[in-house]
Amino acid sequence: MQVDNSIALLNTNYQTPFAGAHSQSSDTLLKEQTDKFEAFFLKQVLDIAMNSEEENGLFEKDAGDKIYKSMYNDTMSSALSGGLGLSEMLFNYLKEGR
Known part of the structure; x- marks a missing residue:
């Protein structure tokens, strides 16, 4: 049985020219x-801030x-x-770590 590795070899040869485009998309x-x-962090802060005013509304x-407060x-x-x-x-921190 013979395995055709030509497609795999083609893919490895052509990955280096596109490395700049790959890093740009990443x-x-x-x-x-x-x-x-x-946005998630801000939502948590806003939820805490809005819940504090519920007591004395x-x-x-x-x-x-x-539901409306959550949507807002x-x-x-x-x-x-x-x-x-x-x-x-x-x-910037995560980009340095790569």
Whole structure:
């Protein structure tokens, strides 16, 4: 039985010219992930901040109140992510480690 390794050899020979493009796309993916982490972190902070005002609120709480607050915090954390500086600091740290 003979095994044809020509396709595997072709793939190994052509991986080096595309290394720059690969690192560029991996940097983009890493930046997206660090932005998502910062958004998650901000959501946790906003959830804690919003829960503290529930005790002494002016209005009665209804069934959809928690859902609307969660949706609002999701939107705010996505809008604020990338501007806090945590994402960039984490991106630079992880990029150095590669």
